[in-house]
Amino acid sequence: MKLDSSKLSSGVRLALSMGAAAIAGAARSAEAQTATGNAEQHEQYFETIVVTGSNVRRVDTETANPVITIDRAAIERSGKVTLGDLVQDLPAVTGPYTNPRVNVGGGTGASTVSLRGLGADRTLILVNGHRYLYGDVNAIPAAAIERIEVLTDGASSVYGSDAIGGVVNFILRTNYQGAEFAANYGISDRDDGQRVGYHFVFGQSTDKGSILAGVDYNKFESILASNREFSKNAVYYYYGAAHVNGGVSYTPTGAIQLPLELKQQFGCPFPFATLKTLGQISNPPQLEDFRCFHPATDRYNFQAVNLELTPQERSSLFVVGNYKLTDHVEAYVEYFHNKTESAWQISPSGIGAALSRVVISAQSYYNPFGVDFGPDSFDFRTRLLGNGNRIGNYSTQVDQATAGFKGAFDDGSWQWNAYFNYGHPKALYHTSGYVDASRLSPGLGPSYKDGAGNLVCGTDPALGGSGPVAGCTPFDL
Numbered sequence: 157m158k159l160d161s162s163k164l165s166s167g168v169r170l171a172l173s174m175g176a177a178a179i180a181g182a183a184r185s186a187e188a189q190t191a192t193g194n195a196e197q198h199e200q201y202f203e204t205i206v207v208t209g210s211n212v213r214r215v216d217t218e219t220a221n222p223v224i225t226i227d228r229a230a231i232e233r234s235g236k237v238t239l240g241d242l243v244q245d246l247p248a249v250t251g252p253y254t255n256p257r258v259n260v261g262g263g264t265g266a267s268t269v270s271l272r273g274l275g276a277d278r279t280l281i282l283v284n285g286h287r288y289l290y291g292d293v294n295a296i297p298a299a300a301i302e303r304i305e306v307l308t309d310g311a312s313s314v315y316g317s318d319a320i321g322g323v324v325n326f327i328l329r330t331n332y333q334g335a336e337f338a339a340n341y342g343i344s345d346r347d348d349g350q351r352v353g354y355h356f357v358f359g360q361s362t363d364k365g366s367i368l369a370g371v372d373y374n375k376f377e378s379i380l381a382s383n384r385e386f387s388k389n390a391v392y393y394y395y396g397a398a399h400v401n402g403g404v405s406y407t408p409t410g411a412i413q414l415p416l417e418l419k420q421q422f423g424c425p426f427p428f429a430t431l432k433t434l435g436q437i438s439n440p441p442q443l444e445d446f447r448c449f450h451p452a453t454d455r456y457n458f459q460a461v462n463l464e465l466t467p468q469e470r471s472s473l474f475v476v477g478n479y480k481l482t483d484h485v486e487a488y489v490e491y492f493h494n495k496t497e498s499a500w501q502i503s504p505s506g507i508g509a510a511l512s513r514v515v516i517s518a519q520s521y522y523n524p525f526g527v528d529f530g531p532d533s534f535d536f537r538t539r540l541l542g543n544g545n546r547i548g549n550y551s552t553q554v555d556q557a558t559a560g561f562k563g564a565f566d567d568g569s570w571q572w573n574a575y576f577n578y579g580h581p582k583a584l585y586h587t588s589g590y591v592d593a594s595r596l597s598p599g600l601g602p603s604y605k606d607g608a609g610n611l612v613c614g615t616d617p618a619l620g621g622s623g624p625v626a627g628c629t630p631f632d633l
Contacts, residue, residue: 224248226304228329237340237353237374238294238470239301240267243324248272248308256294256376256466256498263500264550264583265468266292271308274321280311282325284490286558289579293324295494295554297372297472299338299355302329328476328490331366332359340374346384349465350377365479365486372472378501379465390459403455406506406537409434410633411449413534415527424448434541441524441632458503461545468498485563488575496552501545505591507633509536512593519602521611522632538633546589553582599631 224246236242240255244267251273254262268276268291281288283296304326311319339354353374360367381387392402405411409431419427421443428449431437437445474492481487509516515530516523523529529536560575604616606624613628615621 222308224306224308226306228302231298231301231304235340235342237298237351238267239296239298239304239326240269240292240294242298243267243269243293243304243306246306248306248322251275256468257464259381259463259466259500260502263463263466263498263548264292264552265294265466265470265496265498266552267294269293269324271306271322271324278318278321280315280319280323282323283556284328284558285325286490286575286577288326289556289577290554290581292496292552292554293326294470295472295492295496295552296326297355297370297474297492297494299357299370299372299472300328300368300474300476300492302327328474329357329359329368330476330478331361332357332368333361333366334359344379346379348377348383349379351375365477367475367477369475370473372474373470375469376465376467378463378467378499380460381462381464382460384464387462387464388460390457403457403459404506405449405451405455406508406539407454407456408504408539408541409454411454411535411537412446412525413529413536414525415534418443418525422446422448426451430454440521443524445524456503456506456539461501461503463501466498466500468496470494470496481561482563484566485561487559487561489557489559491557492555494552494554496550496554498550498552500548503545504539504541504543505546505589506537506539507591507593507596508538509534512591514593514597514600516600516633517602519604519615520600521603521605521630536633540591543589543591546587548585548587551584555580596631598625598628600633601625601628603630 226242231242234242234245238256243249244253244255248271249269251270253268253270253276254264255267256262256265269279269281270276271279276291281291281293288296304324307323307325309322311323315323335356335358337354337356340352342351343349351374353372355370355372357368357370359369390403405428407430410429412429414422414424414427414429416427418429422429426449429446430449432445432447472492472494476490478486478488507514509529510531513531515528516536518526518528525534527534556577556579558575558577560573562571562573562575564571598613601613602615602621603611603613604621605611606616611630612624613630614624617623
C-alpha cells in the first residue's frame with residue numbers, strides 16, 4: 157500500500173527538534189511488496205521535513221526536544237485575531253513580555269514573546285525559517301499563517317544567543333487555491349472593549365508554483381482600569397501584606413512637608429499638610445487653607461485613569477509566491493506590510509520638589525509656609541490635573557521582504573538556499589501632559605505685587621530687592 161505522506165509529516169513534526177548537522181537529503185524509497193496471490197509492486201513516499209530549531213532534513217525517528225505546533229485549524233478555532241494573543245497563551249511563554257494589555261511601559265500595540273521567562277531578546281522569531289527583523293509578532297498578518305512551530309528548548313547552537321530561550325517559527329500558507337473572506341466582531345459584557353476585524357485572502361496554484369495575497373484588518377477599543385473591579389484600585393505590597401487603595405502621595409491637593417513649628421501648630425501625626433478643598437484657596441494662599449495630610453485617606457489613586465486594554469488599529473497586506481524554474485531550482489518571494497495606530501494613557505503628571513529638582517522660593521507670592529521647598533530643603537508634592545492625563549500616541553509601520561532561490565543538486569542529498577532578507581520598521585511617537593521642570597522653575601521663584609498691583613517675578617525693590625524679572629510669570633502650584 158502507498159503511505160499517506162501528509163499524515164506522516166504531521167506525526168513527525170510534533171515531536172522532532174534540533175539536530176546538529178546542516179545537511180541531509182530527502183529520502184525516497186521504492187520497496188517491492190508481494191501480496192498474497194500477486195507480485196504487484198507498491199511504492200512508499202517519505203516527505204522531507206525541516207523542523208524548527210534544526211537545519212537537518214530528515215524523515216526518521218523522534219528526538220527529545222519538544223516542538224509545539226499550532227495548525228491553521230487551531231488558529232481559526234481560537235478566535236484570536238492577532239498572533240500575539242495566540243502565542244502568549246502557551247504555558248512556555250512567561251516572564252517579561254508586552255502586549256496590548258500592557259499600558260504603562262507598553263501602548264505600542266506590540267506583542268513580544270518570552271519563552272521560558274528569559275525575555276524577548278532571548279527568543280528568536282522566524283517567518284518561514286528566516287529571521288523576523290522586528291519584535292512585534294502582531295505585525296505579522298494572522299490570515300497569512302499556515303501553522304506556528306514553537307521550539308521550547310534552547311537553540312543557541314544553531315541560531316546564536318538570541319535563541320537561548322527558544323524559537324517561534326511562523327510558517328506562511330502556500331499552494332492555496334481559491335478565495336476567502338472572514339469578518340469578526342466582539343464586545344465585552346460591560347459594553348466596552350469593542351473589537352472588529354476582517355481579512356480577505358486570494359490564492360492561485362499550479363504545478364509550477366503558487367501565489368497568495370491578502371489583506372488583514374482589526375481594531376480594538378480601549379478599556380479603562382476603573383471599569384473592572386480587579387484593576388480599579390492601586391494595590392501595594394508591604395512586608396507581604398496587600399494594601400488596597402494605597403495610591404501615592406503626589407495628590408492634586410498636595411503633600412507639603414512642614415517645618416517642625418508648623419507641624420506642631422497643625423497638630424499633624426505626619427509632617428505633611430494638604431489643601432482642604434481642591435480649587436478653594438485664598439489669594440494669596442493662607443495657612444488656614446490647609447489641614448494635616450492623612451496617608452490612609454488622602455493618597456491619590458492613579459490606577460483609576462489607567463487603561464486595562466490599550467486602543468489599537470492594525471492594517472496588513474501580504475504576498476507570498478514561489479515558482480519552479482527547473483526541476484531543481486525554485487524562486488520564492490515573501491512580503492508583508494503592517495501599519496499600527498495605538499496609544500496609552502496614565503494619570504496626570506505628578507511633580508515633587510525633591511525628585512523633580514524644582515525649587516519653590518520662600519519668597520514666592522503663593523507660598524504661605526515661609527520656607528523653601530526643593531531637593532536640599534523641604535519636599536512639596538502635587539499632581540497637575542490641569543495638564544490632563546499623560547497620553548502617548550504611536551504610529552508604527554513595518555515592511556519585510558524576503559526573496560531568493562532554493563534547490564537541490566542532482567541526487568537531492570545536498571540542498572541549498574540563497575536569499576535576501578530586508579526589514580524596515582518606522583515609528584512616530586507623540587506624548588502630551590508632561591511638565592518641563594526647567595521652564596516651570598523660574599515661575600516658582602520670588603514674586604511680589606508691584607505698585608500697579610501686577611504680580612511679577614523677582615524681589616520687591618521697596619524691601620531692598622532687585623525688582624522684576626523680564627519674561628517670567630509667577631506660578632501657583
